[in-house]
Amino acid sequence: MKHILLINGHPDKNSFNHALATSYKKGALETDAKIEEITITDLNFNPNLKFGYRKRTELEPDLVASLAKIKKADHIVWVFPIWWAGYPAIMKGFIDRAFLPGITFQPVEGKPFPEKLLKGKTSRLIITSDTPGWYDFLFMKRPAIRQFKKGTLEFCGIKPVKTTFLSTIKNSSPEQRNKWLEKVHTLGKNLQ
Numbered sequence: 001m002k003h004i005l006l007i008n009g010h011p012d013k014n015s016f017n018h019a020l021a022t023s024y025k026k027g028a029l030e031t032d033a034k035i036e037e038i039t040i041t042d043l044n045f046n047p048n049l050k051f052g053y054r055k056r057t058e059l060e061p062d063l064v065a066s067l068a069k070i071k072k073a074d075h076i077v078w079v080f081p082i083w084w085a086g087y088p089a090i091m092k093g094f095i096d097r098a099f100l101p102g103i104t105f106q107p108v109e110g111k112p113f114p115e116k117l118l119k120g121k122t123s124r125l126i127i128t129s130d131t132p133g134w135y136d137f138l139f140m141k142r143p144a145i146r147q148f149k150k151g152t153l154e155f156c157g158i159k160p161v162k163t164t165f166l167s168t169i170k171n172s173s174p175e176q177r178n179k180w181l182e183k184v185h186t187l188g189k190n191l192q
Contacts, residue, residue, distance in 0.1 A: 002033040002191055005073035009080030009091030011041045016169060016177065020126055021079045023181040027188025036069050040094045047093020053101060063098050070098070075122045075191060076158065078148075081169075082129040082136070085143045095152055104156040116157025123158045124192055125149065126184060129167040136165070162192065 006025055010017035021037075028035050043062040050057055059067070070076065080087050101107055105114040125145065129136065136142055149161045164187065166180050 002031075003072055003074045004028050004033050004035050004191060005038065005069050005076045006035065007038045007040065007076060007078050009040050009078060009088055009094070011088055011090050013039070013041065015081070017079050017081055017128055019177075019181060020128070020166075020184050023185045024077060024079070024126065024188035027185040028191060030189050031191055033191055036073070038066050038069060040090050043094070045094070045097060047090060047097060049093075049096040056100070057097070059097070063094075066094075067098055067103060070104075070118070073121060075124070077124045077126065077187075079126045080128075082127055082131065082144045085140055087144055087148065099152060099156060114155075116155070118153075119157035119159075121158045123153050123161045124187065125161065125163045126187070127163065127165050128169045129165065130170040131167060133165050133167050136167070 006021055006028075008017060008021045012018070021039075025035055025037070043060075043066065045060040045063050046057070080091055086092070098104070101114070104117050106117055107114045125148065127145070131140070136145075145163055145165075149163070153159075153161050164184070166183075172180075
């Protein structure tokens, strides 16, 4: 049985991202996979990595529970918007506080790269944006996707990381949004 973890990084529970996460979950529930969820905005934690890696701040219970779900998952689906070429502050804070040395990666003395502690997991990024995909790719060079995919997930051993980029959200028609919801439902149904 495959364990799927669905993580919603949008701070607004009335957002289209929430609808996308719900659509993915409905598709995944049509399989025999075990589905768990993390809605970052519901967690009680300080998103500030106050001391960097110099001194460990004790993890709040919600972060401990989230890390247990991450470690148990086979496939992690992240749903989030791109704002100012990055992802929401609350999601960045979650990553800063949870993806720590000794937890998701382990530095190796004398080596430039760490031991990857999340090997064997795969991921899907479902991203919404008001920036057209071609502009994000050609002119911006996909900064949020590169940072998160290469600098976080693959750095910790999660591979492959596939991306579904949905744009432009602003002023999209109900018909277009329904097509996106159907697309994400199919991803869930296929456990992708």
